[in-house]
Amino acid sequence: MFLELKQVGKSYEDQQGRFEVFSDIDLSIEENQFVSILGPSGCGKSTLLSMIAGLEKITDGTILLEGEEISKPGSDRGMVFQEPSLFPWLNVKNNVLYPIKKQLPKNEAEDRVKHFLKMVHLSKFTDHYTYELSGGMQQRVAIARALSMDPKVLLMDEPFGALDEQTRDLMQDELTKIWQETNKTILFVTHSIHEAIKLSDRVIVMGIRPGRIIADINVDLPRPRKRNNPDVVELETQVMDLLKVEIDKVLKEEIDYEASN
Amino acid sequence: MKLAIKRTLFLVVVVGIWQLVVSMNIFPEVVLPGPVKVMQALFDGFASGSLLVALGASFKHLLIGLSLALLFGTILGVILGKSRQADETAGMYLIALQSIPSIVWVPLSLMLFGFTEFAVIFVVVLGGTFVMALNVRSAIQNVPPQLVKAARTMGTSGAELFYRVEIPASIPYYMTGVRLAWAFSWRALMAGELLSNGPGLGYSLQFASDFARMDQVIGIIIIIGTIGAVVDQLVFSKLEKNVLKRWGLLKS
Ligand SMILES: Nc1ncnc2c1ncn2[C@@H]1O[C@H](COP(=O)(O)OP(=O)(O)OP(=O)(O)O)[C@@H](O)[C@H]1O
Ligand SMILES: [Mg+2]
Numbered sequence: 001m002f003l004e005l006k007q008v009g010k011s012y013e014d015q016q017g018r019f020e021v022f023s024d025i026d027l028s029i030e031e032n033q034f035v036s037i038l039g040p041s042g043c044g045k046s047t048l049l050s051m052i053a054g055l056e057k058i059t060d061g062t063i064l065l066e067g068e069e070i071s072k073p074g075s076d077r078g079m080v081f082q083e084p085s086l087f088p089w090l091n092v093k094n095n096v097l098y099p100i101k102k103q104l105p106k107n108e109a110e111d112r113v114k115h116f117l118k119m120v121h122l123s124k125f126t127d128h129y130t131y132e133l134s135g136g137m138q139q140r141v142a143i144a145r146a147l148s149m150d151p152k153v154l155l156m157d158e159p160f161g162a163l164d165e166q167t168r169d170l171m172q173d174e175l176t177k178i179w180q181e182t183n184k185t186i187l188f189v190t191h192s193i194h195e196a197i198k199l200s201d202r203v204i205v206m207g208i209r210p211g212r213i214i215a216d217i218n219v220d221l222p223r224p225r226k227r228n229n230p231d232v233v234e235l236e237t238q239v240m241d242l243l244k245v246e247i248d249k250v251l252k253e254e255i256d257y258e259a260s261n
Numbered sequence: 262m263k264l265a266i267k268r269t270l271f272l273v274v275v276v277g278i279w280q281l282v283v284s285m286n287i288f289p290e291v292v293l294p295g296p297v298k299v300m301q302a303l304f305d306g307f308a309s310g311s312l313l314v315a316l317g318a319s320f321k322h323l324l325i326g327l328s329l330a331l332l333f334g335t336i337l338g339v340i341l342g343k344s345r346q347a348d349e350t351a352g353m354y355l356i357a358l359q360s361i362p363s364i365v366w367v368p369l370s371l372m373l374f375g376f377t378e379f380a381v382i383f384v385v386v387l388g389g390t391f392v393m394a395l396n397v398r399s400a401i402q403n404v405p406p407q408l409v410k411a412a413r414t415m416g417t418s419g420a421e422l423f424y425r426v427e428i429p430a431s432i433p434y435y436m437t438g439v440r441l442a443w444a445f446s447w448r449a450l451m452a453g454e455l456l457s458n459g460p461g462l463g464y465s466l467q468f469a470s471d472f473a474r475m476d477q478v479i480g481i482i483i484i485i486g487t488i489g490a491v492v493d494q495l496v497f498s499k500l501e502k503n504v505l506k507r508w509g510l511l512k513s
Pocket of ligand 2: 045046047157
């Protein structure tokens, strides 16, 4: 198996004791698969992605990438964050160059930067700085930057969360194309059920209290997947019902807590 | 351009009022000379070269003192910003030191180094170092964690993380530190020179006052204020603004 999570758990220690975000996550992801993760806020999606990236300590279990245990960040895993995370002191070109500047000969590195900037349609903006770019453009640069170091896995944490509907739609189409061109394995966290189903081969639905995987759905529909395709709509309804149970659980808990205080 | 006209007009009005007060002969001319007399004193000072010598000496003290202040302030600030231990232990005292007006250091400096140029430079260094250190500390502590996370996913760590991410990310605060260090050093320089044996603008001011040359006193005060404003506006504020813009921190 390409990317394998075995009995993975995460807990934080604080003054009040242990807080368990999730536990016993078992997940196997094949190479080139596009996998989305859906779940209510706070179920630990970002935490899980950060653990795969090597940014967060794995408190229980193991994560293996091509059989090798993950313990720290590495260039085999690229990450695109929801928050803007380009370096404002570098222009677009140098941002994309950043991860490969020391690793590759200059010519090769610059060719690669050109290649990926073209892929995200930003060839015209190589000399621009972050403050001159829109949110969507910034995320495209971030995607090009993550791709430039040629990772085996691309981890994306709500990369389009802050974009308007139309831009988001365009970005989804672009991402599908990029994925088909580069054959990356993509792990994609989102809050949008439609986005997950439109993009992925497989949708993982996470639950909360306790954090865990509640469904693992294969999306066997031909691409491109139109919004009004009945199969898409049916799948969306199915996932929506699953999620509703989880979200209601959190709401009820909060209301009960307030009532008892 | 409209702004320039407004500012010039304002100046003209102020000088006009000044001249009016002088013409009313409320104060004897020795105490309050008119604008023309002050301009004459300035002109004479520059023509005889004495003001130029003083200016040269002042800039020398400032350059040496400010450079050292920036150097020490940076080192101190990085240590405090990087080591929690150091910050908890010494951070509070830095604020105490920063709040001491630089004129307070002058007697100490004179006792230590006598009436030498070094004594003046010492006061300038003390004047700039602490404010610089405080800003460098904030600069280091305010590196956005998001950028550090992103850099780590691209394989950056350790010393490389420091010079490829933390240093550039802290430049905006750093520039504010430089601007404030300049402002504090400039004030400290005048305090130090006032009580020194010269040469220097502050010394010339004291000298003029000892000989009751009010026209020179006012002239030198004007020079001091002008240099302060011009350097701040033309050099540091501009630099800082450019940096803030590039770093996307300028609210427009
Ligand atoms: N450093 C931390 N210390 C303690 N608890 C933390 C820490 N980081 C995250 N958590 C907790 O872990 C849980 C999961 O957080 P996470 O950010 O992974 O959720 P998420 O599923 O990504 O939510 P969202 O959809 O809102 O982004 C939350 O309850 C959060 O409070
Ligand atoms: Mg999240």
